[in-house]
Amino acid sequence: MSKLLSSGWRVARWMSLFQLCATHLQGGIDKALDFPGAMADMARLGLAPPPVFATMVIALELGASFAILTGVLRWAGAATLALFALREALVVARFWELPPPQRLPAANVFFEHLGLVGGLLTAAWHDARERLASRRYQLSSTRSPTMRILPLLPALVLSLSVLASPAVAQTALPLPPIALAAQYDTAHAHVDPTAGALLSHPNAHTTPTPPQVAVAAQYDTTHVYVDPTDVDRFAKSFLATFGGQSSKQVLVQVTPTPSQTSSQLLQTPVGTISLFGFRTPVPYPFGIERTGYLVKDMDEAIQAARAAGADVLVAPFPDPIGRDAVIQWPGGVNMQLYWHTAAPNYTPFETVPENRVYVSPDRADAFMHAFLTFSHGKVVNDDAHAPGIEIGRAGESFRRIRIESDFGKMSVQVTDGKLSWPYGRELTGYEVSDLPATLAKATASGAKVLVQPYEASGRRSAMVLFPGGYIAEIHATTGN
Structure with missing residues (x-):
């Protein structure tokens, strides 16, 4: 019975991890299958040259998702996707810049991404803690506190490099004070009123884009x-x-x-x-x-x-x-x-x-x-x-x-x-x-x-x- 429960727990845990990174798996696969569309997305976000950034995003989304699902450096993959999701929120769902009719749905997207960031960081933290607690990664109690956080330094470096990307450097602004209290909003909507489809949803039919106003x-x-x-x-x-x-x-x-x-x-x-x-x-x-x-x-x-x-x-x-x-x-x-x-x-x-x-x-x-x-x-x-x-x-x-x-x-x-x-x-x-x-x-x-x-x-x-x-x-x- 205990073995059955243990197996069930492992399956449930893996399925939870799969759901956590499913949006980035879908995004990476869709971009790989429609590379010209991926390049167009990069161009919309001001990332040049588009082919290089499209390739980098595909590798990041699929590689980090693979790390989460296989357990190979799961903490690093989860931390990377967390920073990537935060970057998407800052670049795409800048609700504080929009007029009132568009502000609420964009705010929903922004805070949904913050929720995804929280889930990914939680997964990263649990995996890092388990590794530190295991025999293979157990640190000696005689080592300094600085040595205890050395395994996390690669994720910190990667996080800083993601946040320093051109699109974030050009567009990221501090949130207005009202946004600090809005993180508890639980309404759900997937829209992109400012820059086309979200990077993680390039072909998602549930993501409304700015209206098509051209005739011919x-x-x-x-x-x-x-x-x-x-x-x-x-x-x-x-x-x-x-x-x-x-x-x-x-x-x-x-x-x-x-x-x-x-x-x-x-x-x-x-x-x-x-x-x-x-x-x-x-x-x-x-x-x-x-x-x-x-x-x-x-x-x-x-x-x-x-x-x-x-x-x-x-x-x-x-x-x-x-x-x-x-x-x-x-x-x-x-x-x-x-x-x-x-x-x-x-x-x-x-x-x-x-x-x-x-x-x-x-x-x-x-x-x-x-x-x-x-x-x-x-x-x-x-x-x-x-x-x-x-x-x-x-x-x-x-x-x-x-x-x-x-x-x-x-x-x-x-x-x-x-x-x-x-x-x-x-x-x-x-x-x-x-x-x-x-x-x-x-x-x-x-x-x-x-x-x-x-x-x-x-x-x-x-x-x-x-x-x-x-x-x-x-x-x-x-x-x-």
Whole structure:
């Protein structure tokens, strides 16, 4: 009977340990099976290079879980996962930074993680105590108290290294005083209102993420401002180059303060232009917002943008056909969000244009984290040594990140700002099937080729200046 009870106790103990580390086992396995998704999670959290950190997280979650379940250095595995869970809470569930509607569910996630930390530390403490009490690890009573804690020093070193990781170093803040009493909250919810899925739950369907506010790429436009005398020349040249059609030109006020501009939409198979020719001075900050992204719900989009880390430069305001707002991402990247009273219905692009963004190394990871969270995008390529010829610095290299989301494509150039004209002035890259033919149409319609075609990274690219001053990158894939 005693043997049966002993066996039952061992099974129950192992099952308890399995449940304790099950979330990290699931997280590690899911990341290993979906490594691109794991890299996207790392990018959302600002951890670069994503492949290295994704590999480290997988090894940590599975290795520490293996240690707990097998009993091989169980105390070290449990302590490691405890620090990892604490790190997740500090990075992902920062409830004290959120507005009231999102604060409670995020606080639940935070304190649930604290509960997991407590369970793991308890397991570590019990295992360490049993080892110290055994003959093999029994310390002599004549040894100093310092010698008694030597077996725990590796866990302390590992803990400090985990907490010193970039994401925690950049984001961890002291908890407000009210949080000290909230640790007894027992409500249960699994949400992630700030940065996508929790690291330990990359594919968990029970973990709500920030709302998906994008509609589709064909509703996103590049904003082009030209002198009123150049409006018709630009429209004619752009449509002659790429094909497509223009909407009727109208005179309207598109800003929240008094102004007047001509406005028309140039729709082509490779991208759309919102063309403005202001008859009055352009109110700040209009003219530097680069792009317009259609959203499903303006209020929801603004809330999601703020939660992701954007500043709202111009609060939502009505326009003749809906509502607009202007936001700014870390690194100084401005864009306009818009919503139509009557939902538009546009034909999908033949090729999706590429929003081209230039940011500094100091703000690149913060921009990536914020925009990926908001857009639900994914990193399709993060090249730390992209050919410098792409930014006019042949023979050098730079970091270039390509993102895809329901808003469309984006190319992020991370540079030190030492750029020759016209690099950094182009807003959008257009993909065409025949680059020489497209450039011939452009020059025949009044445009000028600023950068002659070159080949790099599987593309043949050029820069073109259209009448009125709009600069565009145009490329065709080479398959190399």
